[in-house]
Amino acid sequence: MASGETNKTKHLTGIILAALIGIPLFFYLATKLFTSGAIIDTASPAMTQEAIAARLQPVGQIKVMEGGAPGSRSGKAVYEAVCFSCHATGAANSPKFSDASVWGARLAKGYDTLVKSALNGLNAMPARGGAPDLTDDEIKRAVAYMGNAVGAKFQEPAVAAAAAIDPNVKGKEIYQAVCMACHATGVANAPKFGDKTAWAPRLKDGVENTLAKAIKGLNAMPPKGGYTGPDEEFKAAALYIINNAK
Numbered sequence: 001m002a003s004g005e006t007n008k009t010k011h012l013t014g015i016i017l018a019a020l021i022g023i024p025l026f027f028y029l030a031t032k033l034f035t036s037g038a039i040i041d042t043a044s045p046a047m048t049q050e051a052i053a054a055r056l057q058p059v060g061q062i063k064v065m066e067g068g069a070p071g072s073r074s075g076k077a078v079y080e081a082v083c084f085s086c087h088a089t090g091a092a093n094s095p096k097f098s099d100a101s102v103w104g105a106r107l108a109k110g111y112d113t114l115v116k117s118a119l120n121g122l123n124a125m126p127a128r129g130g131a132p133d134l135t136d137d138e139i140k141r142a143v144a145y146m147g148n149a150v151g152a153k154f155q156e157p158a159v160a161a162a163a164a165i166d167p168n169v170k171g172k173e174i175y176q177a178v179c180m181a182c183h184a185t186g187v188a189n190a191p192k193f194g195d196k197t198a199w200a201p202r203l204k205d206g207v208e209n210t211l212a213k214a215i216k217g218l219n220a221m222p223p224k225g226g227y228t229g230p231d232e233e234f235k236a237a238a239l240y241i242i243n244n245a246k
Contacts, residue, residue: 075145
């Protein structure tokens, strides 16, 4: 009987020892498997949020292009919004911006050939650099901008003059959608629409000065009254209001 109790005790002791050794061993092996034995230095510059985000960004990522109506953007604006993602670093074997040593052979092919490659795509570069909304002229300007940075004398296509915006059409439309929220009732001390007395002191320094202040924002009014479209469209709305206050 004593012998049986002894065997049970030894068996139980063995189980406990196995658990104490096996569980830590399991976690050690699992750690080795997922980290390949590497020690992660969380204080390293390579492990910062910014560094990790940069490594996760896809090649050819496109930034949102700000300013300018479609078709009117300069070569510099297109480069900074689209082309820079590869050409700034030479990613995907693209020629780096302003590196004359890698652009020489390409410039020798001529402006038209470079434009054709940019429009249709070449090697790892997709058509239009991956930005299908770019017009042909915008692509041509970007090619000229990059080529001229390494000594070419390419001429960027001129930007066509924008058509005049009718204050009585577009301006009225914007006023009704945005501006009337304050100017129809005079809320937040806004001069009411059509109130010549209220508008007179605001126009004493001239219409252009009033427009400039409105674009920047004044008192309780945010820049452009909160309108997010182009400045020229906002000016049409402001002129619609001003013309009805003279």
